[in-house]
Structure formats: C-alpha cells, structure tokens
Amino acid sequence: MWSYLRGGRLVLLLLLLLQLASQSAALVQPLVVNRILDALQSGGSLRSPVVLMAAAALSSILLSMVAKYALERFGHRVIFGVRQNLASCILRCRVPDLERCSAGDTLSRFASDTAVLQGALSSAVVNGVAAPLVLVVACVLMSTIDVLMLLVVLGMLLLAGVADWLCWNRLYRMTGQLQDQLGRMTGALQRILVSFRTVKAFATEDREERVLRGYAEAAYRTGTRAARIEAAADGIAKVSIELVFLVTLVLGIVRVSAGALTVPELVGFLLYVVYLRGPISIFAGAASVLSAGLAAIRRIEQLRSLPAESNGTEPVIPPGMYRPGWGSTPLLSGVRLDRAGFTYGDKQVLTDVTFHAQRGLTLLVGPSGAGKTTVLNLIERFHEVERGSILLDGVDIRQYPRQHLRRKIAYVEQDAALLGDTLRAALLYGAPDAGTTDVMATLQAVDLCEWIDSLPEGLDTPVGERGITMSGGQRQRIAIARALLRQADVLILDEATSQLDGRTERKLFRTIVAEARARTVIAVTHRLDVARDAQQVVVLDRGRVHAVGRHHELLRTSELYQQLAAGMAEKPVPRHPTTV
Ligand SMILES: Nc1ncnc2c1ncn2[C@@H]1O[C@H](COP(=O)(O)OP(=O)(O)OP(=O)(O)O)[C@@H](O)[C@H]1O
Structure with a gap:
C-alpha cells in the first residue's frame, strides 16, 4: 500500500494533520461544556465559553470540509498515477502473456479495482491513521478527568477491537473473492459482446444468460456474506460504544456519590465517550474499505507483475545498421x-x-x-x-x-x-x-x-x-x-x-x-x-x-x-x- 503513496507522502502527512486539526477542534467542545457548567454552578460569565464553543464547532466543520475535499483530490491523483502506470505495463507486456489474461478481467482490474483502491487510499489510510490518533488524544484528555473510568473504557474497547479484527480478517478474504468474481463476470460479458452475432446465430441467449447469472449470483452471495460481516463489525463497534457509555454512566454516578468526581467532570467525561463514536465508527469503516483496497492491490499487482517485452533484450546491433522510424530505402536482403x-x-x-x-x-x-x-x-x-x-x-x-x-x-x-x-x-x-x-x-x-x-x-x-x-x-x-x-x-x-x-x-x-x-x-x-x-x-x-x-x-x-x-x-x- 505504501508504495502506491510514493511521491505523495508529504501531502498525505499534511492531510493527516488537517484531519487531526478538524477532529481536535471537536475535542475541545467537552472541555468547554465543562467550563460552561462550572460557570453556571458558580454564577460566572458564560460569554467567553459560549464564544469558544461556537468557534470550536465552526472551525471543526470548516476544517473537516477542507480535509474531505483534499482527501478525495489526493485519492484521485494517486489513482491517476496508478492507472497511468498500469496502462504502461499493459501496453508493454508480452503478447502471449496478455493473451492468456481474460480481456474482461483486465478491464475490471484497470477500471473497478483502481476505483476501489482510490477509496482505500484516500479515506482508509488517512482516516485509519487519524482516528486512532484522535482516540489517543481523547483518552489523554479523559485521563485528566478520571483515570479509573478511562481504564474501564479502554478495557471494553480492547475487547471490541479484537472481535472487530477477526471480522476484518474475514472481510479481506471475502472482498478479494468478490473482486475476482466480478472480474470473471466482466470477462464473460466481454466474450459475449465480442461474439454477439455468434450468440444470436446459435440462439444461445438463454445459456449465456445462465452463465452470466451464475457469475452474478456468486458475486451476490459473496457480497451478501461480506455485508453480513461488515454489519457485524459495525455492530460490534456501535454496541461497544453504547455499552461503554452505560457502564461509564453507572460508574460515574457511583463515583460522584462517593465524592471522587464532580457532576461537570462526569458530564465532560460522558461527552468524550459520546464523541468517541465518531472516530470508532470511522476506524471501523476505514478497516472495511482498507480490506477491499488490499484485495484490489493484489489484483492490480498481478497485472503489474507481467514481464515487460523489452526485459533483458538490450539492442546489440552496431550503430547505423538500422534506421529508426519507417524508412523508404529498400531492404538489401529481405x-x-x-x-x-x-x-x-x-x-x-x-x-x-x-x-x-x-x-x-x-x-x-x-x-x-x-x-x-x-x-x-x-x-x-x-x-x-x-x-x-x-x-x-x-x-x-x-x-x-x-x-x-x-x-x-x-x-x-x-x-x-x-x-x-x-x-x-x-x-x-x-x-x-x-x-x-x-x-x-x-x-x-x-x-x-x-x-x-x-x-x-x-x-x-x-x-x-x-x-x-x-x-x-x-x-x-x-x-x-x-x-x-x-x-x-x-x-x-x-x-x-x-x-x-x-x-x-x-x-x-x-x-x-x-x-x-x-x-x-x-x-x-x-x-x-x-x-x-x-x-x-x-x-x-x-x-x-x-x-x-x-x-x-x-x-x-x-x-x-x-x-x-x-x-x-x-x-x-x-x-x-x-x-x-
Ligand atoms: N497460443 C497458442 N498456444 C498453444 N498452441 C497454439 C497457440 N497458437 C497456435 N497454436 C498451435 O500451433 C499450431 C500452429 O498454429 P498456427 O496458427 O500457426 O497455424 P496456421 O497454419 O496459421 O493455421 P490456420 O491456417 O488454421 O490459421 C496449431 O496446432 C495451433 O493449435
């Protein structure tokens, strides 16, 4: 995956920082809520915390818009490079090697797999790296409120993370299988389109329809299984965060009653737990897009690894013995x-x-x-x-x-x-x-x-x-x-x-x-x-x-x-x- 980002790593770092800045702006909000509640309890002025709150919300929205656009643009730029490179590999590979590949499957790798990869590179890489970093920052801020409650939160998230990881592993295999099946389906359709008259002349529409339906059905089944796993992973992430909220609430009430925590601190902590929903579901989503991206990379790499025609055949002909371009001088000896x-x-x-x-x-x-x-x-x-x-x-x-x-x-x-x-x-x-x-x-x-x-x-x-x-x-x-x-x-x-x-x-x-x-x-x-x-x-x-x-x-x-x-x-x- 990293080799695909060569030449764009600096841009990627900037994007990551932008993404972090947009999410950090949102992280300030629970702290400000804490200050508003304190001000309410002590009868202090609400003006500056409210202005701060509005500024944090606005900058978070603006930064996230810019980050989204920049991320998409970056993904398109990387894929433009991948497609250029792939086109060059295809055109330079040896005739028998390419003729062994199904034309439809090659088309599918060139058009669809690169599009899947674009999603993986833009959203998954940046969000997949940004979300855990934001989680770390949130945890640090939560630790300033209550370390015990943070440890409980982390323990529960760890368990959910292991369950999710098992799901993503299966998802990776499944999306690879799905992309192979789609490639075979495109190959079959391409064969039919090229020989359309033959299909008509032999009246084999029904048979070919069955063949296409077979491929489409296989893709449908794999897609459904993948969707089930994706939903399970998403569910695990969501259930875990809801459970974390409930457990934190109960534990927080106990700690407030014991005098170990104030009410504004509990509210601030709970707001962080609510806030964690975003990065956790982004991370879960990024993992599934990343699985598809890795499977796409495997298929793109298979095409890229076809040896080039000119490999190992350096011209050894003496200078002047051949004329570049097409010439008009007759051949001497045919x-x-x-x-x-x-x-x-x-x-x-x-x-x-x-x-x-x-x-x-x-x-x-x-x-x-x-x-x-x-x-x-x-x-x-x-x-x-x-x-x-x-x-x-x-x-x-x-x-x-x-x-x-x-x-x-x-x-x-x-x-x-x-x-x-x-x-x-x-x-x-x-x-x-x-x-x-x-x-x-x-x-x-x-x-x-x-x-x-x-x-x-x-x-x-x-x-x-x-x-x-x-x-x-x-x-x-x-x-x-x-x-x-x-x-x-x-x-x-x-x-x-x-x-x-x-x-x-x-x-x-x-x-x-x-x-x-x-x-x-x-x-x-x-x-x-x-x-x-x-x-x-x-x-x-x-x-x-x-x-x-x-x-x-x-x-x-x-x-x-x-x-x-x-x-x-x-x-x-x-x-x-x-x-x-
Ligand atoms: N890509 C290939 N892989 C394996 N065998 C091949 C391949 N292409 C041709 N052959 C085999 O090589 C032999 C010669 O094929 P070729 O196409 O050169 O014959 P040809 O004299 O041009 O035939 P025709 O007049 O029918 O076009 C045939 O037995 C054919 O089955």
Whole structure:
C-alpha cells in the first residue's frame, strides 16, 4: 500500500494533520461544556465559553470540509498515477502473456479495482491513521478527568477491537473473492459482446444468460456474506460504544456519590465517550474499505507483475545498421529464416523452418495448423524464436530494438481491428504524418476511393461502435491501406484478404506487389488464386517446410501443393520430402 503513496507522502502527512486539526477542534467542545457548567454552578460569565464553543464547532466543520475535499483530490491523483502506470505495463507486456489474461478481467482490474483502491487510499489510510490518533488524544484528555473510568473504557474497547479484527480478517478474504468474481463476470460479458452475432446465430441467449447469472449470483452471495460481516463489525463497534457509555454512566454516578468526581467532570467525561463514536465508527469503516483496497492491490499487482517485452533484450546491433522510424530505402536482403524452431508449451509447432523472402511477394501456404501464423508471429517477435534464427536485412531480429524492428514491418493480422474515431484516423494509425496525396494514392491502390467518395462525410466518417457499418472486405482493405501507408520495408499479410472475392483479391495483390516493388511482402493465404504473381511459394506442413518454389513448379512437384490448389488439403497429409 505504501508504495502506491510514493511521491505523495508529504501531502498525505499534511492531510493527516488537517484531519487531526478538524477532529481536535471537536475535542475541545467537552472541555468547554465543562467550563460552561462550572460557570453556571458558580454564577460566572458564560460569554467567553459560549464564544469558544461556537468557534470550536465552526472551525471543526470548516476544517473537516477542507480535509474531505483534499482527501478525495489526493485519492484521485494517486489513482491517476496508478492507472497511468498500469496502462504502461499493459501496453508493454508480452503478447502471449496478455493473451492468456481474460480481456474482461483486465478491464475490471484497470477500471473497478483502481476505483476501489482510490477509496482505500484516500479515506482508509488517512482516516485509519487519524482516528486512532484522535482516540489517543481523547483518552489523554479523559485521563485528566478520571483515570479509573478511562481504564474501564479502554478495557471494553480492547475487547471490541479484537472481535472487530477477526471480522476484518474475514472481510479481506471475502472482498478479494468478490473482486475476482466480478472480474470473471466482466470477462464473460466481454466474450459475449465480442461474439454477439455468434450468440444470436446459435440462439444461445438463454445459456449465456445462465452463465452470466451464475457469475452474478456468486458475486451476490459473496457480497451478501461480506455485508453480513461488515454489519457485524459495525455492530460490534456501535454496541461497544453504547455499552461503554452505560457502564461509564453507572460508574460515574457511583463515583460522584462517593465524592471522587464532580457532576461537570462526569458530564465532560460522558461527552468524550459520546464523541468517541465518531472516530470508532470511522476506524471501523476505514478497516472495511482498507480490506477491499488490499484485495484490489493484489489484483492490480498481478497485472503489474507481467514481464515487460523489452526485459533483458538490450539492442546489440552496431550503430547505423538500422534506421529508426519507417524508412523508404529498400531492404538489401529481405527476411531469412534459418532452421527456425518454436514450441507452444511442450508442443513442437515449427521445426527447422528455412526460407528466404527477398523483394517481392512470398506466399506462405499450408494446411490449417501447419504453423503459418506462428512464423509471422516470430518475425514480429510476438514470440521469440527458440532454435535457429531469423534475419532481417542480414541482421538477427533479436539484435534490433523491438520497436525499431516493428517499425520496419507493417503487419495486417487476421480480422484486423480498426483503431480510430474516423476513417481518416483509422488509416493514419500507423503513419500519422502521411500526406493527403499518399492517402488518396493508397486508397486508389486498395480500390476504396469510390466507396469513400460516396460517403457524405468522406474520410471524416465516424467508424467504430456507433459509426459506419462496413463490409468485411471494406474493413480488410482499410487495414491493408493502413499498412501500406506505413511504407515499411516488410509487409506481412495474415489472411488479410480472406473476405474479398477471388478477382478483387488478385487485383489487390497485384497492386500490393507493384506498390511494394522495393519491399518484401510475406502473405499467408488459403486461396492460391494469387500464387501466379508470387516470387515464391513456401509450403508448410506440420511445422516443417514441405516445399519452396514458384507456383507452376510446385504444381508439378508437390502433391500437397496440388491438393492445396484444388482446395482439398484441409487436413495434414502424409509427409513428403522437403524441397528448399
Ligand atoms: N497460443 C497458442 N498456444 C498453444 N498452441 C497454439 C497457440 N497458437 C497456435 N497454436 C498451435 O500451433 C499450431 C500452429 O498454429 P498456427 O496458427 O500457426 O497455424 P496456421 O497454419 O496459421 O493455421 P490456420 O491456417 O488454421 O490459421 C496449431 O496446432 C495451433 O493449435
């Protein structure tokens, strides 16, 4: 918890002092009441104690207002920092690590857990520290009136404190459980929202409703149990203070009768006991908010502890070997995979993959699950090659600073999402400085000019949730245009044209190859209509290179390729000798 307050500890101390000042002003009141009663008994002037009383009440109210505002503001500031740091951690963590996390649960940690933490940091930390301090001050003042009665009060509060502590311990576990359940519920809802059409098409609304209800019910049960414990802790605090009042009253009357205490002293002491209600219930409340805050910290820390991508990979490439930013100079020697190997867990996915993609188009084909996307992931360094190497421009890709490597590559993934509010923003996502001429030329290349001209707002048409609805093919063409605009040395397309018809796809590929004459294009496709235009075709089968060659050669030499061309190789076929 303290590490979250780093940089704000001085402010926290000031807030604590402010909180103490506001509560101390209230502490003066019983003393003043004592003086008023004395004055009444002795027939002295009431003016100055009454003015003092009003001043103490007013300053207590004013200080508590300022303290409340300052506390809230402080909490928001700390959480702003936590969210910034969390955003940075999320964006910098490794692709496989983040993909293992549920997106909904990550959202819940980022938005809800940080909000819970804000409550804990602002109210619980300051009130949790201020309330006991105020209690101590009150006890010191009470000791000036009657030590015996104070000892009785303390003994009873101690017993109540132990009972409350047991409750808070359970509450901490319960709130952690509740936040995990809420995270799972958000995850389930997020999955449904992303696949809403599938849910509708399969008419599984009832089943999904049951799933959501299950999570909501689990959260409800845990929340109810937590509320019971919270109420019990609150009840213990309140009952203890009422009992303390009654016992003090009885004991006080006995002591007044015995002449050990005066009536004004008894009234003053009882007022302190009444006053203790505030700090005790604040402390009890702070403890429950703190339990939730600690549970939130555990979940936030799990996200923050995901290792960053760049950990331990300092660039060792000689200066001048790479150009920062996306360049326009053609690659000298393209992308070369040399006996590259990779496993997912203990599953061998790629073995000794060797091919050289030079300028022009290299097609990567093969049956489903052959490892085509994995090859692209290795080139992008979403995963690290485990055996062999991948060279870009003759340099091992592990020697490039990761961001520079990725600036050299424009990647269009399967079902690429568009990021940006408008079509223009979506297009310029990877190349914010691209000029209008480049944008128009690229739109021409992907055959989108006519469609965009037909839109009333043209390139400024909103996209996204409430914006324009596009066909799958239009979306894919925007994604390709976005990648082309980046003018990167290498263009990687992972089934990026799967939603276009064969004729449009062929036309688009011809344009891409013409556009990228000086660059290397590596494209995964299941349709071989475009293979004639490719410089080479690499056939992958069960993680190995089955054959490499031009379309017409492979049609003669590779049975697997013939099957792929005929659209028959849905499943892996018996292994054939490798032709590299
Ligand atoms: N994140 C992952 N964790 C574990 N195994 C994976 C993961 N991603 C892919 N695989 C497995 O690795 C193998 C290769 O997958 P990959 O996606 O590279 O094949 P592909 O040739 O691109 O398939 P497709 O043509 O169907 O897209 C498959 O058996 C797949 O089940």
